[in-house]
Amino acid sequence: MYQYDKYDQSMVDARVAEFRDQVQRRLAGEITEDQFKPLRLKNGLYLQLHAYMLRVAVPYGTLSSRQMRLLGDIADKYDRGYGHFTTRQNIQYNWIKLEDAPDILADLASVEMHAIQTSGNCIRNTTSDQFAGAAADELVDPRPYAELLRQWSTFHPEFDYLPRKFKIAMIGSETDRAAMKLHDIGIQLVKNDAGEIGCKFYVGGGMGRTPMIAPVIGDFVPPLQMISYLEACLRVYNRYGRRDNKYKARIKILVHEIGADEYRRQVEEEFAHILTLGLEPPAAELERIKGFFEQPGFDANASEDLDLSDPDFALWVDQNTHAHKQAGYTIVNISLKPTGGIPGDASADQIRLMADLALEYSFDELRVTHAQNIVLPHVRKADLYTIWQKLDEAGLANANLDLISDIIACPGLDYCALANARSIPVAQKISERFADLGRQRELGELKLKISGCINACGHHHAGHIGILGVDRKGVENYQLSFGGSEGADTSLGTITGPGFNEDGVVDAVEKATDVYLAQRTEGERFLDTYRRIGMAPFKEAIYAKETVNG
Amino acid sequence: MVEQTLRYRNDEPVNDPAVTFAAFADQSNATAVRIEPGEDARVLLPHLDRLALVEVNFPTYGDGRGYSAARILREHGYAGELRAVGDVLLDQLSHMRRCGFDSFAPQQPIAAEAAEKAFATWPDVYQKTVDGRPAIWAKRHSA
Secondary structure (H helix, E strand, O other): OOOOOHHHHHHHHHHHHHHHHHHHHHHOOOOOHHHHHHHHHOOOEEEOOOOEEEEEEOHHHEEEHHHHHHHHHHHHHHOOOEEEEOOOOOEEEEEEOHHHHHHHHHHHHOOOOEOOOOOOOOEOOOEEOOOOOOEOOEOOOOHHHHHHHHHHHOOOOOOOOOOOOEOEEEEOEOOOOOOHHHOOEEEEEEEOOOOOEEEEEEEOOEOOOOOEOOOEEEEEEOHHHHHHHHHHHHHHHHHHOOOOOHHHOOHHHHHHHHOHHHHHHHHHHHHHHHHHHOOOOOHHHHHHHHHHHOOOOOOOOOOOOOOOOOHHHHHHHHHHEEEEOOOOEEEEEEOOOOOOOOOOEEEHHHHHHHHHHHHHHOOOEEEEOOOOOEEEEEEEHHHHHHHHHHHHHOOOOOOOOOOOOOOEEOOHHHOOOOOOOOOHHHHHHHHHHOOOHHHHHHHOOOOEEEEOOOOOOOOHHHOOEEEEEEEEOOEEEEEEEEOOEOOOOOEOOEEOOOOEOHHHHHHHHHHHHHHHHHHOOOOOOHHHHHHHHOOHHHHHHHHOOOOOOO | OOOOOEEOOOOOOOOOOOEEHHHHOOOOOOOEEEEOOOOOHHHHHHHHHHOOEEEEEEOOOOOOHHHHHHHHHHHOOOOOEEEEEEOOOHHHHHHHHHOOOOEEEEOOOOOHHHHHHHHOOOOOEOOOOOOOOOEHHHHHOOO
8 A cells, every 4th residue: 555755744734734724714704604615625624414524535445454443533533423435435424523624634644644635626536446456357556546646636736726626537457447437537547469558548527417428538648648648638628618607617518518539639739738848757756656556465375265154154255255366365345235224334333343354354455435335355265254254243244235235325415415305215215125135136236326416426327227316396306217337338327207206216116126027138137138128118117007906 | 905916026026017918919019918717828928028927817716727827828938927816815825826926916915924824835746837846756756
């Protein structure tokens, strides 16, 4: 894992001091709430429905046990004993007091963490593949590049007041586990025929009210020009992105309106100029960072054997582990989606337990996933049963990864000032309706995502089944969509038709799964069946009038 | 309200009034110009040697186009005064300086001591820009 040197540490320390001063000036009435708002937002502090919410950055989703433990302690000390892991691989606390915020930032800085640029119209925390450095299918480890990007984007003076927020995702595998094409910029590390590494730039994707899949803008940018290319992409956006309407201000609208070819032309022109300025960190800096991401000391003789005689354990192994590149090791996914629970929530005790497990069994590393789960990336198969038992005792052994109850949901109207409808109760009801694990496994991979408003924080556009909460004349109403996906086959969901009330949407989801079970052919997932047979059979089932008795 | 300019240059202030971007094209003797957020700073590049003052207006602090305008002018060798005017707030000063501004005419006055403190916010910087400060990566590999 990356470790701060004196420079990195002094930058976060300076940030804590700056924010402490800003909070004091606000509390003393020297600056208005209007002037304070962008300053607190750039430190991840939102004013929500009931309290302040603090969003803490987890750079490219990677945590050490020491950091994870502190996140648990913060939940106890400053919140109500819970943390909420988000779709941007961050963690949020929902019950924060303004006057405590500088102290929390100081606590975070003590373990090389921060809340810098987790909100505001600036470059946000870079996300990445939660299996980086571990997955069997990895081409290039994206983490050193993501760290280079973290440093470049931190307090970037030119791009602190962009037209709108800016999210970058970075991956190094053929399989996209980071919804890369649905970001303002997605960077995929690829190799050419000569075996050289390049950055493939997808620019102008996003969800929100106008979902778009990013087109390729840069085919093969040399890694030692990545920062310069980013400068060019951002400068064109900062200068020409729309500022007349915040709903049309994301880069996807600019790229869409002028066209990918014209945007590319402008970027290339700017890029040629920027290359003359010498802004790019040298190769030695990338090499220095790479040194922190050396492969851990795996046991070359680790056994592949696994005793699967305990059926519950066998189910969990089958559902929640993923192939590791090292023989005898596996990747463990800890589901934060218990039946009836709040997706992504973990108690302080659960957070600390996961930290302990990482320290003892996973080379001191954890990852947060954009699906709001936690990963232990490097686990010996020989330790799996012990880990599973400890997780089970803590209520963390839900064997539902990528099943219908592994729901992504935004905080919704229970917390969020922007929401039109509640998301959490819908997620809870669906997970209760499908509580039977055998039934869930029968349905197979089924990604269900819920947003409580059109901003789409719950990624509903990318759900095999998506649910969008809207306000219809003061009543919560839920629109249903099918056919979204976020991987290599990224697609946007299609709305089924009129919306439902809370119970009605749960019923409609169940009817849709019945259609799938009746229509699927060998090996088809829900998404595949939908793509093959189309919306009509589903629509017919979910909108059929109940037949009256007799 | 007293007109205030915080100035961080050693040369004499320019007294010429800044003309609008549109008027500048027709006034071959103008030495000072004011650009608004939507105006393309690159249009000024052929005229940099006759310019002594460029004012970049920030009608609202949240409109960040002026940061790019400033950097572009400096990257192309503009050495005259570059002044941020309008809704220029204390907490924006340090980033503005990094983008090449060397004078500030804020609507709401800012105390000179507070400004000095703002410029000293960051002990170091992660990016190379136009202010001459070495990026952290350069310091790490300077030996």
